[in-house]
Amino acid sequence: MQQSTLVRLKGNLELKNPILVVGLPGVGLVGKLVAEHLVDELGAEKVIEVYSPHFPPQVLVNKDCTVRPVSNTIYYAKAKENDILFLVGDHQSTTSQGHYELCSLYLDIAEEFGVKRIYTLGGYPTGKLTYEDTVLGVANDTKLIEEIKEYGVEFRESEPSGGIVGASGLLVAFSKMRGIDAACLMGMTPGYLMDPKSAQSLLKVLCKMFGIEVNMESLEKKAEEMESILEKLKEKEEQQTIQEAKPTEEDLRYIG
Amino acid sequence: MQQSTLVRLKGNLELKNPILVVGLPGVGLVGKLVAEHLVDELGAEKVIEVYSPHFPPQVLVNKDCTVRPVSNTIYYAKAKENDILFLVGDHQSTTSQGHYELCSLYLDIAEEFGVKRIYTLGGYPTGKLTYEDTVLGVANDTKLIEEIKEYGVEFRESEPSGGIVGASGLLVAFSKMRGIDAACLMGMTPGYLMDPKSAQSLLKVLCKMFGIEVNMESLEKKAEEMESILEKLKEKEEQQTIQEAKPTEEDLRYIG
Amino acid sequence: MQQSTLVRLKGNLELKNPILVVGLPGVGLVGKLVAEHLVDELGAEKVIEVYSPHFPPQVLVNKDCTVRPVSNTIYYAKAKENDILFLVGDHQSTTSQGHYELCSLYLDIAEEFGVKRIYTLGGYPTGKLTYEDTVLGVANDTKLIEEIKEYGVEFRESEPSGGIVGASGLLVAFSKMRGIDAACLMGMTPGYLMDPKSAQSLLKVLCKMFGIEVNMESLEKKAEEMESILEKLKEKEEQQTIQEAKPTEEDLRYIG
Amino acid sequence: MQQSTLVRLKGNLELKNPILVVGLPGVGLVGKLVAEHLVDELGAEKVIEVYSPHFPPQVLVNKDCTVRPVSNTIYYAKAKENDILFLVGDHQSTTSQGHYELCSLYLDIAEEFGVKRIYTLGGYPTGKLTYEDTVLGVANDTKLIEEIKEYGVEFRESEPSGGIVGASGLLVAFSKMRGIDAACLMGMTPGYLMDPKSAQSLLKVLCKMFGIEVNMESLEKKAEEMESILEKLKEKEEQQTIQEAKPTEEDLRYIG
Structure with missing residues (x-):
C-alpha cells in the first residue's frame, strides 16, 4: 500500500527546547481551535505537510477555487522559553491502522526535532449542556502530572474511564517508549x-x-456565537425532555 | 497485498503536448459520458489497461459471452494542437486507500508521457430536477482558472463547499506537486x-x-430519452411533495 | 500483512494435459457440490492446502473434536484423457483485495502444473422456485465457447448481465492474460x-x-431431500404472495 | 502497513518444559478471568508486551491518570512440573487479517521458548441462564484428547458446531503445523x-x-456478585418470555 507522504518546506531548522502541541479534530473541536488559534496568533510558519492514504480520499476547495488535498500540517513558532511545533489538520486517520501508522510517523518527526515534551489537546465530552471551566489531564509520567497540576489542570482517578481514542491518546502513550514526556489536556465540553x-x-x-x-478576541467572538446557540438549545431542553441528546458513539469517537 | 497491474498495449508512444482527460464514473455519469464520447468520436486507441485489487472483485460479460475484468483504461487520440490521453473505466476504487494509490499511479503515467495539463470531468449535483447549462470548475492554479474562465467555465467562491471526493479531486490536487496544471470541470446535473x-x-x-x-448525435439521442424520463419525474413532483428526492450521501459520493 | 500460505503435500507431480476444475462456495453451493462429488467419486488426492488471512479467522471442528483452519484445497485425480486438479474449499475470500490475491495465487499454481484449461463451477440464481435443467456459460475465448456449446451449455447474450462476482469470474477473466482457456459453467438454480x-x-x-x-447416488439423495423442502416452499407460495422471496444482494454475491 | 511491535522485558529466559496458557477476551470473559487469576496467584512476571495496529487505536487510563496503549502481554511463572507462559490482554485483533498475523506472531514466540503444549482458554455460550459445571474441549491431536479427558474435560462430537472464531481457535489449529500439541478448553457459560x-x-x-x-477467593467473590445479577435476570425470565435473550452474532464472535 501507498505510504504517507511528507513534504518538507524548511530545511535545517534548529529548535530551542522544542515542545510539540497537537490539535487535531476531535470532540467539540476544542484541540483544533486552540492549536490553530496559537498558530495564527504566534505567526507560526509551515514546516511539514503530511498527506496520507489514511485520510479521506477528498480534496478541499479554497475561497479562490483552487483545491488542496486533506492534510495534517506541522507549524513552528518561537515562544518564550521554548520553540513550539504545532501539529494541526483537517482530519484524523479514517482507519484504525492509520492511527497507529500516523502517530508513529509523528513521533519520528518529534524525535528528529529533539522534542522532549508533547501536549495533545482535546475535548472531554460531559454530555451536559452547561459549561464547565475545567481542563482535565492524563499523562505518561507521574512527575509530569505533578508539574501540570500547578497550572490548574485536574487529574481525576482513572478518567476518562473509557480511555482515549485517536491520536491524542496514542501519541501520549507511545511517547513513553521514546523517552518523551507527554500529556493530553482536555477542555470539558458538552461535546455536541x-x-x-x-x-x-x-x-x-x-x-x-x-x-x-x-x-483571544477571535475565540471570544466565536464563543459568543456558539453560546447563543447553546442558550436556545437549553431553552428547548426546559420545554421537553431530550432523550436523544445523549452523546452518541460518533461524538465520543475522538475523546481528547 | 497485490499491486495494481498495468498492461501496456503500445510501446514508444511519442505524444505532442499531451493533455490527460479523465472521465471516470461519478455523479450523473457526466464525466464518463463525455470522455467515452470523445474516445468514440476521435477514434482513440487503447494504450494501457489498469487492473487493481481496489476495484470490485467482479468481471463483466460482453455481448458474445466472453468476460473481462473490471478495469480502467487509457486511450490516446490526436486532436488539433494537442494529443489527448483519455482515462476512462468501469469503476473507481472501492477503498479510500485505493483512491490514493490509483491516483498516484495515474500521475506517474501522466509524467511518463510528459503530460503538462489534466482535465478531470465530473458532475456537480444540484439536487433540483431542472436542467442548468452550466459548467463549474476548480483548479490547482489561479492562472489556469483565469484561462479556463475564457471558455465559459464558472468558478464560484469556495464551491463545491463539501470538497470533491474521489479521483477527480485527488488528481487535480496532487498534480500540483508534480508541476502539472490541472482543473476539474463539472457539468451541473440533478444528480439522480x-x-x-x-x-x-x-x-x-x-x-x-x-x-x-x-x-453529438448519440449524446443528443440519449439526452432525449433521459429528458422524457425527467419530464415524467417533474410531473410527479407537481402532484406531490417529494421528500425523498434530496441527494443522498451515496449520490454525493463522487462529486466531480 | 501476512501472506497466504501453501502447504504442499506431494512433490514432483507430473500431470497429463491437466485441467483445473474450481468449485468454491457460491450460489446454491452448486459448484462446491459438483467439485466435491467428483473429488469423492474419482478418489482424488490432496496436493496443496491453502491458508489465508483473507479467510474468516475461524477454525472448523471435526467429528472427533480435532480442529482445522478454514482452507482451500487442491486435489488431483486421473480421468480419461486428462488429469484433473480440483480447487475446493470452505470459504472464498472475505475481502475484495483477497479475491484478487488468491485468484492470482491459484493461477500461479495452474501455470506451475501446466494447466491449459480451467472450468470454474457455480450457480446462476433465477429467483424462481421452479427447477430448470440448464447450464449457462461464459468464457474467455470465443473458440472455447463454440466448443463448449457442443456439450449443451447455453450462452446467452451479455448474461449474467450483472457480471460475475468472486473467484469463478476472476479466474476466467485473468486466465486470458496467462494464455489459459477458461470458462465458467453455471447451473441454473432458484438460489435460496x-x-x-x-x-x-x-x-x-x-x-x-x-x-x-x-x-450420482449421493447427489440424488440430497436432491430428493431438498426437493421436498422446495415442494413445501412452493405450497406456501400458492397460498400467499411472497414479496421477500426475491434474491437479495447477499444471494447474488457469488454468481458463478 | 506498520507491523506489530514486541517489547521484550527479560533477556535469556531459560524455561523448563514450558506450557503456553492463552486467556484473551472472549465469551463471558472466561478465559481472561482464569489466565489473569493465575498470573496474580502465581506471581507471574512480565516477559513481553505486544502492541499492534490491529488493536483498537485507543489508550487506557490507569488509576493514577497515566495512560498505556491497548496491548497483549506475555507473563511467566514457575509451576510444579512445568514453567508456564501466560498470554493475556485487553483486546483481540479488530480485523480478520490481524487475527492471523498476531496468532502467527504468538506461535513464533512459543517456538522461540521451546513450548511443546498450548492451552487456549475460553467460554462456550449455552444461551441458557442456568449454570453448568462443565468444561468442553477441542484439540489438534487425538492422543491429546484422550489425555485431557482424564481431567474431566468433555469432548462432544463436532462441537462447537459453528467452529471457533478468534485467537483461541487459530492458535490450536496452526500449532499442529509447528509440531506443538494444543487444546482449547471452554467453560460453559450463559455467555451474556x-x-x-x-x-x-x-x-x-x-x-x-x-x-x-x-x-480462588477473589474469583468466588466475583462469582457471588454475578450470581445475584443472574438471579435477578432469571426472576425476570419467569415473568416474561425473553425473545431477544438469544445469543447474538456479536456474543458468539469469540467462542473460546
Whole structure:
C-alpha cells in the first residue's frame, strides 16, 4: 500500500527546547481551535505537510477555487522559553491502522526535532449542556502530572474511564517508549457542537505553561456565537425532555 | 497485498503536448459520458489497461459471452494542437486507500508521457430536477482558472463547499506537486440519473478548449430519452411533495 | 500483512494435459457440490492446502473434536484423457483485495502444473422456485465457447448481465492474460438453498466433457431431500404472495 | 502497513518444559478471568508486551491518570512440573487479517521458548441462564484428547458446531503445523455477562493438569456478585418470555 507522504518546506531548522502541541479534530473541536488559534496568533510558519492514504480520499476547495488535498500540517513558532511545533489538520486517520501508522510517523518527526515534551489537546465530552471551566489531564509520567497540576489542570482517578481514542491518546502513550514526556489536556465540553469557550479555558492553561499571552478576541467572538446557540438549545431542553441528546458513539469517537 | 497491474498495449508512444482527460464514473455519469464520447468520436486507441485489487472483485460479460475484468483504461487520440490521453473505466476504487494509490499511479503515467495539463470531468449535483447549462470548475492554479474562465467555465467562491471526493479531486490536487496544471470541470446535473444533457454542456466547453468539433448525435439521442424520463419525474413532483428526492450521501459520493 | 500460505503435500507431480476444475462456495453451493462429488467419486488426492488471512479467522471442528483452519484445497485425480486438479474449499475470500490475491495465487499454481484449461463451477440464481435443467456459460475465448456449446451449455447474450462476482469470474477473466482457456459453467438454480439438483445438471455436462461416468447416488439423495423442502416452499407460495422471496444482494454475491 | 511491535522485558529466559496458557477476551470473559487469576496467584512476571495496529487505536487510563496503549502481554511463572507462559490482554485483533498475523506472531514466540503444549482458554455460550459445571474441549491431536479427558474435560462430537472464531481457535489449529500439541478448553457459560463461576470450573481443571493449587477467593467473590445479577435476570425470565435473550452474532464472535 501507498505510504504517507511528507513534504518538507524548511530545511535545517534548529529548535530551542522544542515542545510539540497537537490539535487535531476531535470532540467539540476544542484541540483544533486552540492549536490553530496559537498558530495564527504566534505567526507560526509551515514546516511539514503530511498527506496520507489514511485520510479521506477528498480534496478541499479554497475561497479562490483552487483545491488542496486533506492534510495534517506541522507549524513552528518561537515562544518564550521554548520553540513550539504545532501539529494541526483537517482530519484524523479514517482507519484504525492509520492511527497507529500516523502517530508513529509523528513521533519520528518529534524525535528528529529533539522534542522532549508533547501536549495533545482535546475535548472531554460531559454530555451536559452547561459549561464547565475545567481542563482535565492524563499523562505518561507521574512527575509530569505533578508539574501540570500547578497550572490548574485536574487529574481525576482513572478518567476518562473509557480511555482515549485517536491520536491524542496514542501519541501520549507511545511517547513513553521514546523517552518523551507527554500529556493530553482536555477542555470539558458538552461535546455536541464546536466549543470555543472550552477552547479558551484550555488556551489559558497553555499560555500559563508557556509563559506567553495571546489575544483571544477571535475565540471570544466565536464563543459568543456558539453560546447563543447553546442558550436556545437549553431553552428547548426546559420545554421537553431530550432523550436523544445523549452523546452518541460518533461524538465520543475522538475523546481528547 | 497485490499491486495494481498495468498492461501496456503500445510501446514508444511519442505524444505532442499531451493533455490527460479523465472521465471516470461519478455523479450523473457526466464525466464518463463525455470522455467515452470523445474516445468514440476521435477514434482513440487503447494504450494501457489498469487492473487493481481496489476495484470490485467482479468481471463483466460482453455481448458474445466472453468476460473481462473490471478495469480502467487509457486511450490516446490526436486532436488539433494537442494529443489527448483519455482515462476512462468501469469503476473507481472501492477503498479510500485505493483512491490514493490509483491516483498516484495515474500521475506517474501522466509524467511518463510528459503530460503538462489534466482535465478531470465530473458532475456537480444540484439536487433540483431542472436542467442548468452550466459548467463549474476548480483548479490547482489561479492562472489556469483565469484561462479556463475564457471558455465559459464558472468558478464560484469556495464551491463545491463539501470538497470533491474521489479521483477527480485527488488528481487535480496532487498534480500540483508534480508541476502539472490541472482543473476539474463539472457539468451541473440533478444528480439522480445518468445525465447526457449535462454531458453535452461539458463536451461543448471541452471542444472549444481543444479547438475541435465532434458529432453529438448519440449524446443528443440519449439526452432525449433521459429528458422524457425527467419530464415524467417533474410531473410527479407537481402532484406531490417529494421528500425523498434530496441527494443522498451515496449520490454525493463522487462529486466531480 | 501476512501472506497466504501453501502447504504442499506431494512433490514432483507430473500431470497429463491437466485441467483445473474450481468449485468454491457460491450460489446454491452448486459448484462446491459438483467439485466435491467428483473429488469423492474419482478418489482424488490432496496436493496443496491453502491458508489465508483473507479467510474468516475461524477454525472448523471435526467429528472427533480435532480442529482445522478454514482452507482451500487442491486435489488431483486421473480421468480419461486428462488429469484433473480440483480447487475446493470452505470459504472464498472475505475481502475484495483477497479475491484478487488468491485468484492470482491459484493461477500461479495452474501455470506451475501446466494447466491449459480451467472450468470454474457455480450457480446462476433465477429467483424462481421452479427447477430448470440448464447450464449457462461464459468464457474467455470465443473458440472455447463454440466448443463448449457442443456439450449443451447455453450462452446467452451479455448474461449474467450483472457480471460475475468472486473467484469463478476472476479466474476466467485473468486466465486470458496467462494464455489459459477458461470458462465458467453455471447451473441454473432458484438460489435460496443448497441445490443438488442443479449440481446434477452441471455434473452431467462435465462428465460428458471429460468422457467419464460417475455414480450420482449421493447427489440424488440430497436432491430428493431438498426437493421436498422446495415442494413445501412452493405450497406456501400458492397460498400467499411472497414479496421477500426475491434474491437479495447477499444471494447474488457469488454468481458463478 | 506498520507491523506489530514486541517489547521484550527479560533477556535469556531459560524455561523448563514450558506450557503456553492463552486467556484473551472472549465469551463471558472466561478465559481472561482464569489466565489473569493465575498470573496474580502465581506471581507471574512480565516477559513481553505486544502492541499492534490491529488493536483498537485507543489508550487506557490507569488509576493514577497515566495512560498505556491497548496491548497483549506475555507473563511467566514457575509451576510444579512445568514453567508456564501466560498470554493475556485487553483486546483481540479488530480485523480478520490481524487475527492471523498476531496468532502467527504468538506461535513464533512459543517456538522461540521451546513450548511443546498450548492451552487456549475460553467460554462456550449455552444461551441458557442456568449454570453448568462443565468444561468442553477441542484439540489438534487425538492422543491429546484422550489425555485431557482424564481431567474431566468433555469432548462432544463436532462441537462447537459453528467452529471457533478468534485467537483461541487459530492458535490450536496452526500449532499442529509447528509440531506443538494444543487444546482449547471452554467453560460453559450463559455467555451474556462476565462469568467468574464458569472461570472457576475451568480453573479447577487447569490446576489438576498442572498439579498446582491456587486460592480462588477473589474469583468466588466475583462469582457471588454475578450470581445475584443472574438471579435477578432469571426472576425476570419467569415473568416474561425473553425473545431477544438469544445469543447474538456479536456474543458468539469469540467462542473460546
